[in-house]
Structure formats: C-alpha cells, structure tokens
Amino acid sequence: MARLAPEQLTLYLATDPDLLRGRDLVDTVAEAIAGGVTIVQLRDKQADGGPMYEAACRLLAVTRPAGVPLIINDRLDVMLASGADGIHVGASDLPLAKTRELAGDHIVGYSVNTPEDLALAIQCRADYIGIGPAFPTSTKPDARATLGLEGLGKLVTAAPMPAVAIGGVSLENCAATLACGVAGICVISALLNPADTRAAAQRFRTALGR
Amino acid sequence: MARLAPEQLTLYLATDPDLLRGRDLVDTVAEAIAGGVTIVQLRDKQADGGPMYEAACRLLAVTRPAGVPLIINDRLDVMLASGADGIHVGASDLPLAKTRELAGDHIVGYSVNTPEDLALAIQCRADYIGIGPAFPTSTKPDARATLGLEGLGKLVTAAPMPAVAIGGVSLENCAATLACGVAGICVISALLNPADTRAAAQRFRTALGR
Numbered sequence: 001m002a003r004l005a006p007e008q009l010t011l012y013l014a015t016d017p018d019l020l021r022g023r024d025l026v027d028t029v030a031e032a033i034a035g036g037v038t039i040v041q042l043r044d045k046q047a048d049g050g051p052m053y054e055a056a057c058r059l060l061a062v063t064r065p066a067g068v069p070l071i072i073n074d075r076l077d078v079m080l081a082s083g084a085d086g087i088h089v090g091a092s093d094l095p096l097a098k099t100r101e102l103a104g105d106h107i108v109g110y111s112v113n114t115p116e117d118l119a120l121a122i123q124c125r126a127d128y129i130g131i132g133p134a135f136p137t138s139t140k141p142d143a144r145a146t147l148g149l150e151g152l153g154k155l156v157t158a159a160p161m162p163a164v165a166i167g168g169v170s171l172e173n174c175a176a177t178l179a180c181g182v183a184g185i186c187v188i189s190a191l192l193n194p195a196d197t198r199a200a201a202q203r204f205r206t207a208l209g210r
Numbered sequence: 211m212a213r214l215a216p217e218q219l220t221l222y223l224a225t226d227p228d229l230l231r232g233r234d235l236v237d238t239v240a241e242a243i244a245g246g247v248t249i250v251q252l253r254d255k256q257a258d259g260g261p262m263y264e265a266a267c268r269l270l271a272v273t274r275p276a277g278v279p280l281i282i283n284d285r286l287d288v289m290l291a292s293g294a295d296g297i298h299v300g301a302s303d304l305p306l307a308k309t310r311e312l313a314g315d316h317i318v319g320y321s322v323n324t325p326e327d328l329a330l331a332i333q334c335r336a337d338y339i340g341i342g343p344a345f346p347t348s349t350k351p352d353a354r355a356t357l358g359l360e361g362l363g364k365l366v367t368a369a370p371m372p373a374v375a376i377g378g379v380s381l382e383n384c385a386a387t388l389a390c391g392v393a394g395i396c397v398i399s400a401l402l403n404p405a406d407t408r409a410a411a412q413r414f415r416t417a418l419g420r
Contacts, residue, residue, distance in 0.1 A: 045258065049284045049304035074259045076287035081308040094259035098291035 004086070004107050004127050006162040007038070008069060009184035010210050011201060012130075014041040014166075019192035025055060028197050030062045035201025037191070038184070041088055041109075043073035056082035071109060076102055088130070091117070096124045112163075113144045118155055130186055131155050133167025134177060138189075149180055156181040171207045178208055214296070214317050214337050216372040217248070218279060219394035220420050221411060222340075224251040224376075229402035235265060238407050240272045245411025247401070248394070251298055251319075253283035266292035281319060286312055298340070301327070306334045322373075323354045328365055340396055341365050343377025344387060348399075359390055366391040381417045388418055 013032050020028060029040055040063055042056055056070065056078050063070040069085040072078050074093040079086065086107025089099050096110050097120075110126040112118050113133075121129050133144070134152050146167070147155070156163050165177045166186035174185050187204070194200040223242050230238060239250055250273055252266055266280065266288050273280040279295040282288050284303040289296065296317025299309050306320050320336040322328050323343075331339050343354070344362050356377070357365070366373050375387045376396035384395050397414065404410040 046256075048255065048302040049286075049299070050302045053304055053308070075285075076259075077285065077290075077304055077312065080287070080312055081304055089259070092258040092260045094263055094287055094291055098263070102287065102290055 004069065004162070006183040007210075009128060009162055009164050009182075010038045010208065011036055011204055012039045012041065012164050012166075012184055012186035013037045013191050013201075014043050014073070014186055014188045016188050016192060017044050017047070019189055026058045026062055028192065029059055031196075031198040032191055032201050033062065033066045033068055035198035036205035037068065037201050039069045039071065041071040041073055041186075042078075042084070043088075043188075045074070049075065049078060052078045053081055056084050060084060069107060071107060079103070079106060086127070096120055096126065100124045100126070111166075112155060112159075113147070115155070115158070118159055122160060126161060128161055128183070129159060129163045130166045131159075131163050131182070132165060132186075134165040135168025135170075135173060137168040149176060152177070152182070153180040171203055174204060174207050175209065178210075184208075214279060214372070216393040217420075219338060219372055219374050219392075220248045220418065221246055221414055222249045222251065222374045222376075222394055222396035223247045223401050223411075224253050224283070224396055224398045226398050226402060227254050227256070229399055236268045236272055238402065239269055241406075241408040242401055242411050243272065243276045243278055245408035246415035247278065247411050249279045249281065251281040251283055251396075252288075252294070253298075253398075255284070259285065259288060262288045263291055266294050270294060279317060281317060289313070289316060296337070306330055306336065310334045310336070321376075322365060322369075323357070325365070325368070328369060332370060336371060338371055338393070339369060339373045340376045341369075341373050341392070342375060342396075344375040345378025345380075345383060347378040359386060362387065362392070363390040381413055384414060384417050385419065388420075394418075394420075 071086040071088045072084050073088050076087050088109035090111035107127045109128045110121045112129045112131045133146050162183040164184045164186045165182045169185040191200050281296040281298045282294050283298050286297050298319035300321035317337045319338045320331045322339045322341045343356050372393040374394045374396045375392045379395040401410050
C-alpha cells in the first residue's frame with residue numbers, strides 16, 4: 001500500500017494559517033524541514049479548494065525533494081488534484097471508509113481518541129493514526145478528552161499501525177510521549193509560534209533523541 | 211459524457227445554510243422540487259467534509275427519485291464519495307481542468323463572468339455554465355461585475371454548452387433573462403427566503419413559462 005516508513009512520522013508538522021502571522025507558508029515549512037520535520041500536513045479548514053490546491057502544489061515543490069510526505073487535511077480532492085502523498089481525516093471529515101476507498105495507494109491517516117476510533121482505523125486500514133489530544137491544548141478548541149500518557153499508551157499498544165501523538169506535545173514532555181510507543185509526535189503551535197521554526201524543529205529532534 | 215438535458219437547467223436551486231433559518235435542508239429541497247426546481251446544488255463553504263457528505267447522501271434520497279441532478283459545490287471528493295451527479299466550481303475552487311479530469315462522467319459546471327472564463331469552460335469541456343452575476347445581488351458578497359441582460363446575452367451567444375443565469379434573478383426579470391438564450395435560471399435567496407419555498411418555485415415556473 002502506501003509508502004510510509006514509521007521513522008517518517010518522527011516529527012510531524014500540521015500547519016495552521018492563523019499561526020503564520022504574515023510568514024509565507026512554504027518558506028516556513030521549508031525551515032521546519034531543514035530543522036528536522038519528517039512529515040507535513042496541510043491544514044486549513046477555512047480555505048476554498050483553489051487556494052488549498054495552490055498551497056499543496058507549492059508545498060510539494062519543497063517536500064518532495066526532501067523526501068518528506070505531504071498529507072492533506074480532509075480535502076481528498078485536493079490530494080488527488082495536486083498529487084500530494086496522503087490524506088488525513090478525523091471525525092468531522094469525509095468518512096474514513098470512503099476516504100480509504102477513494103485514496104487508492106495514497107497514505108491515509110486517521111485521528112483517534114477512543115478505542116472505537118481505533119477499531120474503525122483498523123477496519124478501514126488507515127496507514128497511520130494520530131492519537132490525541134495527548135495533553136491539554138488550545139490549538140483545536142473542539143478537541144475531545146485529553147488522554148494523558150496512560151490513555152495514549154493504551155491506544156498505542158492496541159494499534160497495529162504506526163501512530164503519532166498529537167495535542168499539547170512539548171519539548172518537555174516529548175521524550176516521555178515517545179516512550180509510550182508512538183512512532184513520533186505531531187506539533188502545530190510549538191513549531192509555528194516560535195519565530196525561528198527551524199531552530200524549534202532542531203530542539204524537538206534533540207529532545208526526541210531521534 | 212454527463213447526462214444533463216438543457217431542460218434540467220430550467221430552475222436551478224443553489225442552497226445556502228444561512229438562509230434556512232432553522233428549516234431542515236432536505237425538507238426544504240424536497241419542497242423546492244415539488245414546486246418545480248429541476249436541479250439542485252449543495253453549497254456550504256464553511257462545512258467540513260463529514261457534514262457535507264452526510265447532507266449530500268440525505269439530499270440524494272430526495273433528488274434521485276425525482277430525477278433531479280444533485281451538484282456539489284467545490285468539494286469534488288464529496289461528490290465522488292456520495293455518488294452525487296456533478297460538481298460545480300468557480301474561480302476560487304479546485305481548478306476546472308483538474309476537476310474535469312477527476313470528475314469522469316459526472317456533470318461539471320463552471321461559473322462564468324468574463325469571455326476568459328468562458329474560453330476556459332470550453333477548453334475544459336464544462337457540461338454547463340452559470341453566468342453571472344446577471345443582476346445586483348447580496349447573496350455572494352465577493353461577486354464580480356454585474357453583467358446585465360446585454361452582458362449575459364453576449365456570453366450566452368458565445369457558449370456552446372447550456373447556461374444558467376445567476377445573481378439577482380427574480381420573478382420580475384426571469385422572463386427577460388430567459389429571452390437572452392439561457393437554458394434556465396439559478397436562484398438562492400428568492401427560493402430560500404420565502405417561508406413557502408414550494409410556492410416560490412411554482413411562481414418561478416409560471417413566470418418562466420416553462
């Protein structure tokens with residue numbers, strides 16, 4: 001199926017247009033990759049298909065030469081049209097079963113918060129899962145119950161596919177998070193809030209020890 | 211290609227969640243169809259893929275038995291996943307060429323405001339076009355230059371595919387609009403603002419004389 005090695009999940013950046021504060025999306029992602037980000041998700045819940053497609057094409061020019069997969073949030077059509085590497089869906093997005101069916105050999109990721117979510121991810125052959133929120137976070141105001149390391153560990157142990165932890169993962173807690181068995185961590189604000197995203201990514205790679 | 215007879219464009223309803231004012235989307239569309247609407251576009255620029263997909267599936271249960279095509283705005287993936295009949299894109303949506311490529315035999319509609327838009331619609335083999343805004347309108351605040359009957363007529367004459375006029379089309383001007391050569395008219399608020407959408411659709415069919 002999809003070509004996703006677990007080590008490509010080590011440091012996962014999901015983008016958020018509100019956190020760019022005037023910086024160019026592609027420049028910022030390029031800095032993040034230079035600092036050690038291994039996979040990128042284009043996420044913009046408000047954008048129409050046109051700007052989202054253009055952003056995907058511009059990002060691919062940076063991610064592809066770096067061997068970094070580009071995942072599109074929710075918009076499977078933008079993935080298909082741009083030739084991006086994969087799609088990530090959650091509970092409010094296109095149903096996972098339909099996504100898997102239409103995505104073909106592309107990478108399919110799914111957001112998991114409960115054992116029921118995990119069962120669906122297994123049933124629909126998601127290539128990876130994002131488990132969260134691991135810790136309290138303000139980036140996704142609609143986020144569900146915080147799992148903590150114990151809840152995270154339970155879901156990771158039961159998951160046959162590689163997983164990343166998402167939600168409130170920081171320099172301080174990322175090593176303990178990794179020790180739960182996830183293949184990597186997903187961060188948004190911890191990489192986009194600092195003015196120097198490259199240095200922030202380097203610090204995460206150091207803290208992760210990978 | 212797509213199965214769209216020009217007479218199916220006679221009275222085209224594009225939905226707008228803000229105009230439902232608590233009424234159920236599917237019930238309202240069913241009333242519109244009972245009153246004479248011949249084609250329906252699901253349009254919700256703010257919705258995630260999940261709610262949009264569910265709405266499409268629920269609408270298909272009403273449109274399909276009536277022989278009324280269901281067109282999805284911008285979200286080609288929702289069209290593919292739900293099995294809806296077609297996709298409509300405009301300048302801010304997924305590029306028309308990519309849309310045509312990915313849509314296969316589904317109906318593809320394109321929004322046209324200028325001769326350049328029309329040239330692209332022809333080049334990409336759009337199955338129908340929506341020409342507008344025909345008259346001043348408040349439904350789409352980002353709308354481009356108002357065409358008037360003269361501008362509408364010029365574009366219609368040059369179009370090899372069937373066209374609907376959109377933007378400010380009313381009971382008062384719809385007969386004159388039709389006389390420009392369009393296959394039909396597209397309305398949003400004129401059908402959704404009235405509490406009795408069925409009666410409003412019937413009045414339009416009477417005024418159109420078709």
